[in-house]
Amino acid sequence: MSKKQVNVAVGVVEHHNQILICKRSAEQHQGGLWEFPGGKIEQDESVFDALKRELKEEVDITIQSATPLITIDHDYGDKCVSLKVLLVQDFIGEAKGLEGQPLCWVDKQQLSTYEFPEANKQIIAAILK
Numbered sequence: 001m002s003k004k005q006v007n008v009a010v011g012v013v014e015h016h017n018q019i020l021i022c023k024r025s026a027e028q029h030q031g032g033l034w035e036f037p038g039g040k041i042e043q044d045e046s047v048f049d050a051l052k053r054e055l056k057e058e059v060d061i062t063i064q065s066a067t068p069l070i071t072i073d074h075d076y077g078d079k080c081v082s083l084k085v086l087l088v089q090d091f092i093g094e095a096k097g098l099e100g101q102p103l104c105w106v107d108k109q110q111l112s113t114y115e116f117p118e119a120n121k122q123i124i125a126a127i128l129k
């Protein structure tokens with residue numbers, strides 16, 4: 001049986017040359033690792049609308065616009081994901097971890113020193129390009 005692919009909207013939120021990262025909780029898929037905030041795209045939802053909803057729910061910011069950065073299809077073995085990554089430079093509000101997750105702003109050059117899920121290597125490469 002072929003594995004179901006999960007479509008995910010991911011936000012690379014940039015402010016003053018720093019990027020927002022959050023820590024996934026231990027119980028989640030790829031738990032305990034850092035991530036760019038985001039989540040699953042619902043049926044009939046655009047990538048932008050999904051990201052707007054997820055960033056409000058997870059980190060309390062309202063995004064005004066976003067541009068496509070990269071799409072990464074990755075097979076974790078237990079789950080296949082298609083990460084639709086958008087760059088967000090235009091948002092309102094101050095980021096806070098609404099789900100109790102640790103959150104921090106990191107210089108782009110420091111991103112590679114944090115532990116992310118495997119698929120994120122390509123996202124970080126795209127950010128640094």
Ligand SMILES: Nc1nc2c([nH]c(=O)n2[C@H]2C[C@H](O)[C@@H](COP(=O)(O)OP(=O)(O)OP(=O)(O)O)O2)c(=O)[nH]1
Pocket residue numbers: 008009010028029030034035036037038039040054079081083117118119120
């Ligand atoms: N949000 C996010 N997910 C990522 C990243 N890298 C990566 O491999 N993923 C994977 C992990 C998950 O399998 C999937 C995202 O699902 P999610 O757990 O954020 O979805 P969600 O917010 O709707 O949350 P949930 O309530 O279902 O846990 O994508 C990333 O940088 N950010």
Ligand SMILES: [Mg+2]
Pocket residue numbers: 037038039040054058
């Ligand atoms: Mg999420």
